[in-house]
Amino acid sequence: MARMSSDSASITLQPIGLVRNAEADVARLDWSRVRSQIVLAEGLADALLGLADYSHVIVVGWLHELPEAMRERRQAYPSGDDRYPLQGALALRGARPNPLSVTVCRLLKIEGVTIEVEGLDLVDGTPVLDVKPYIAAYDAVPKASIPRWARG
DSSP states (O other): OOOOOTTOOOOOOOOSEEEESSOOOTTOSOOTTOEEEEEEOGGGGGGGTTGGGOSEEEEEEEOTTSOHHHHHOOEEOGGGOTTSOOEEGGGSSSOOSSOEEEEEEEEEEEETTEEEEESOOOOTTOEEEEEEEOOHHHHOOTTOOOOGGGGO
């Protein structure tokens, strides 16, 4: 891995919660109807003030089950299918140097320190690093383009 400048510092992150659901298959393709709970650390209840007013949230997770070899992978075929063009790891949604997951999902309810969502593509026990409100005016780019092969 390329060495960053001497000015860069290491980063230490602490999960703010864990995903709870009945899912164990990281290869699942359709997560749209999966309901999950994000159980936050006890001291974070006050941090949820106002979040229930949003219909969707952005969840940042840490893909803790991703093997080290996958983190070192620099190129792959999308979905492992060589009918698609070879892509660099940072041009794919899967394995990457830092196994971060970013998902927009529907917010169903908040009770205490538990956030219930639908459409979160993380298995049971996944550490959650952050939760943010989804704000379409900031988070959506209606005319964003993607490569022809990805239009499906």
